[in-house]
Amino acid sequence: MHLYTPHMLLAFLLLCLAGAAFPCSAAPADDGSVLYSTDFTNAEGWITNSKDRFYPEIETGRYHYLLEGGTGGYSAYTLPQKVNGQFTLEFDVTPEKTDDGSSFRFGIGTDKKDSQRGPLLMVELANKKDGRLFYLKTVSKENSLNLVGSSPSTGSSGATVRFEDNTTYHVKLTYYAADSRASIVVQQQGSPDVIFTASAPVSGKIEDLTNLYLTAIGDGTSGPQAEGYIDNIKLTLSPTHAAGDEKDAKNNKGADETPAPVITSAPATPTDEPTPVFTPGPTRTPFPLPPTPTPTQTPKSGLGFLVLLPALAGGAILAMRKYP
Structure with missing residues (x-):
């Protein structure tokens, strides 16, 4: 007694053919999309009102900046689309001269290119009365300012x-x-060590962002100069803006990190006691970064299917002849 009839064998072979023709595949990973990136091999699209202060340096492949208050100098890039929702802006900065009272300013905002008028998110390297500090600045559409520095x-x-x-x-x-x-x-x-990390609230709306820019607009203190180079800019958008992803990021915070207080006016007057200087160490827990899903490879059918088809068909014919 045969366990398999020719018709059953033929049906099995046809199922194998269907599996080869239509393989299962996982959905593509949702890892965001890069809206803009540049390594300044050229500065195409960057517009400035002061070409002697803002320009690409061909020899080093970086973009030179010289920011001085009271000049209204800027260099800006208009994005291909408005930015709304979650995003990440990365860049390298090399300050070479930062006078007392000067600031490097780079961020994302509108075509106003003003460091004080929102909506904008900005990073500053400022040499003020508290010393040479990193700052995270948020200014909402309603012009509500939140500023946190590295002290x-x-x-x-x-x-x-x-x-x-x-x-x-x-x-x-x-x-x-x-x-x-x-x-x-x-x-x-x-270095893989995180030397500074902080969080700041946004008190209002951050929407319809159109420009990346270096700017002295909004700084009325003339004289002090901040000079150096910026490079490797990358702006990545989150396609989902999912609250769940952000919740996961917050849940992964280290136990030694607490919400940072917010400064909405001039910083407090420093005391006479010296402020301890941070030394990066392997035990510091960095602020959580946005989750980066791993892309899933999608199997593809190729020439193997064309070779398998005649072999399976021949096997089916032989089986039917052997078991009439």
């Missing part, structure tokens, strides 16, 4: 972190739309 006197919950000239830093600015907050993560180039 307890300017809102940071950790030890003081100061930047140095002639050192390259990688800066990552993330806006969590569903949570109405922004974060900053700073690393020294070539």
Whole structure:
């Protein structure tokens, strides 16, 4: 007694053919999309009102900046579409000269290119009365300002972190739309250690962002100059802006990190006691970064199907002849 009839065998072979022709595949990973990136091999699309202060340096492949208050100088790039919702802005910055009273300013906002008028999210490397500090600035559409610097006197919950000239830093600015907050993560180039991280609320709407820009607009203090280079800019959008992703990021915070106080006016007057300087160490827990899903490979049918088809058909014919 045969367990399989010719008709059953033929049906099995046809099922195998169908499986080869239509393989199962997983949905593509939802890992965001890069709206803009540049390594400044050229500065196409960047517009400035001061070409002697803002220009690409061909020899080094970086973009030179010279920011001075009272000049109204800027360099800006108009994005291909308006930015709404969650995003991440990354870049490298190398300050070379930061006079007392000067500031490097780079961020994302509107065509106003004003460092004081929202909506905007901005990173500053400022040499003010509290010293050379990193700052995270958010200004809502309603012009509500929140500012956090890398010192307890300017809102940071950790030890003081100061930047140095002639050192390259990688800066990552993330806006969590569903949570109405922004974060900053700073690393020294070539090191995995996070030297400064903080979070700041957004008191209002951040929407319809159209431009990336370096700017002195909004700074009325003439004389002090901030000069250096910016490079490797990348703006990544989140396609889902899912609140769940942001909740997961917050749940992964280290136990030693607490919400940073917010400074909405001039920083407090420093005391006579020296502020401890932060030294990066392997035990510091960095601020959580936006989740980055791993792309899933999708199997594809190829020439193997064309070879398998005649073999299976021949096997079916032989089976039917053997078992009439």
